[in-house]
Amino acid sequence: MNLNDIKKVACVGVGTIGASWATLYLWKGFNVAVQDVNVEALESARRLISSNFKFLEEKGLLSSESRKKAEGNATYTVNLKEALTGAQFIQESAFESYEVKQNIVREMDEYAPEAIYATSTSGLLVSEIQKMSKYPGRCITAHPFNPPHLLPLVELVKGKETSEETVLLCYDFYKSINKEPIIINKEIPGHVASRIQMALWRECADLVMNGVCSVKDVDAACCYGPGLRWALMGPHLVWDLSNPKGIAATIEHIGPQMNVWLPDMANWEKLPDGVGELMAEGLKEETAGTTPGELKAWRDDKLVEILKQVGKL
Numbered sequence: 001m002n003l004n005d006i007k008k009v010a011c012v013g014v015g016t017i018g019a020s021w022a023t024l025y026l027w028k029g030f031n032v033a034v035q036d037v038n039v040e041a042l043e044s045a046r047r048l049i050s051s052n053f054k055f056l057e058e059k060g061l062l063s064s065e066s067r068k069k070a071e072g073n074a075t076y077t078v079n080l081k082e083a084l085t086g087a088q089f090i091q092e093s094a095f096e097s098y099e100v101k102q103n104i105v106r107e108m109d110e111y112a113p114e115a116i117y118a119t120s121t122s123g124l125l126v127s128e129i130q131k132m133s134k135y136p137g138r139c140i141t142a143h144p145f146n147p148p149h150l151l152p153l154v155e156l157v158k159g160k161e162t163s164e165e166t167v168l169l170c171y172d173f174y175k176s177i178n179k180e181p182i183i184i185n186k187e188i189p190g191h192v193a194s195r196i197q198m199a200l201w202r203e204c205a206d207l208v209m210n211g212v213c214s215v216k217d218v219d220a221a222c223c224y225g226p227g228l229r230w231a232l233m234g235p236h237l238v239w240d241l242s243n244p245k246g247i248a249a250t251i252e253h254i255g256p257q258m259n260v261w262l263p264d265m266a267n268w269e270k271l272p273d274g275v276g277e278l279m280a281e282g283l284k285e286e287t288a289g290t291t292p293g294e295l296k297a298w299r300d301d302k303l304v305e306i307l308k309q310v311g312k313l
């Protein structure tokens, strides 16, 4: 299959992530089968997709005419066969369960034997899912960051039997819709970005628990310092620019300090009891006088501006 052959995308399972993927594919001009086993979930996806489009139109990211056309390219169904038939690309975002996902690839063998199967799974191994398919080479993990219609990252994880052709096609496909795919060569728990997020959070929470600073201040340390640069370049490129001789010189320069900090940093292997409640208590200071709705609206508003600046919208 070639990139240009992809005309119809089936979004299978349209809760939080699937509805957002469906918004993206409709926005990018595909015919999209929006499918869920649950009628209420399907109706809720319809509302979510409509409110996502309202937001995109309000932000000037598409005209009302294009919105109407895009939304008109969706078909809603609870019938998997109907959704899969004629689709070249399946973005599966059903429940996080091997049984559920393995059943979907079995059905795909029958109704869409040539289509790509891309699972959004955050934690399952595509190797285990593809075992149930007669065509395992076309199965891959394509893990987004929420919400996928806005955030560009897509982690492509190869299973044991994923073909190189599938990896390359998916890479080109996501690039063609202005996403930023990365290729993960080995299946590991949590893929890559969630592990990075977790490593940072472990240190942040540990600093709070040790009384070094408040939740509000540790959040400020992330977003008003390194976070602003990280929206533009990753930690390696940042360090490469920190020394005229590049990253190796930066690491050599700060190496003696790093060797003092590292043994003092958080290394917990399981969550400390009560850590969630403790962070929630600390967060009250940061959120005082606002509502979650106001904070989300502010975040999405600014996110759109940043994405525009980095050419991702």
Ligand SMILES: NC(=O)c1ccc[n+]([C@@H]2O[C@H](COP(=O)([O-])OP(=O)(O)OC[C@H]3O[C@@H](n4cnc5c(N)ncnc54)[C@H](O)[C@@H]3O)[C@@H](O)[C@H]2O)c1
Residues within 6 Å of the ligand: 012, 013, 014, 015, 016, 017, 018, 035, 036, 037, 038, 041, 092, 093, 094, 095, 096, 097, 100, 104, 120, 121, 122, 123, 143, 144, 145, 146
């Ligand atoms: N929530 C996140 O932040 C996030 C981020 C990245 C990836 N993911 C992954 O995306 C997938 C979906 O997560 P979510 O948070 O959207 O879950 P969700 O519970 O909001 O949605 C799952 C949907 O799948 C439907 N479903 C269940 N079985 C089905 C089947 N056999 N066929 C079709 N639909 C079926 C459910 O009715 C539900 O609407 C998971 O694999 C998850 O790991 C989630």
